[in-house]
Amino acid sequence: MINNRRRNFRGRQQKNGFRRRTSSNHVTNGHYSNNIGNKNFNRNGSLSNPSNIEKLIAKYQQLAKDAQSSGDPVLIENYLQHAEHFSRRLAEINFKNQSVSNLTENKNENDDSNSESSKD
Secondary structure (H helix, E strand, O other): OOOOOOOOOOOOOOOOOOOOOOOOOEOOOOOEOOOOOOOOOOOOOOOOOHHHHHHHHHHHHHHHHHHHHHOOHHHHHHHHHHHHHHHHHHHHHHHHHHHHHHHHHHHHHHHHHHHHHHHO
8 A cells, every 4th residue: 555645854863972063143032043144145156257257258248249139228238237247347356366466466576675675
């Protein structure tokens, strides 16, 4: 005989003495709050990786071209604004990377000049 009833989900058996640790997210009614915002969830992949951002820019520019061929001016502007946003984001990341590399170059030059002067 086949039983067509839906089976209830049974969670794993908990080990004896296991207790969930309380944290600052513990609410007085006994429920836990996991709302940390969007820090761990990123829909478009890593936005700190310039190659991913370049792909997104190309994607939205292509979508804008497709919308232009269909004749939808609102959609064209929307996609171009997305592409512009990611272009600004890419410029920001490139600026940060450039400033970090300039700082390390200056530090290396200072270290080299200090080591040469200490040899004299």
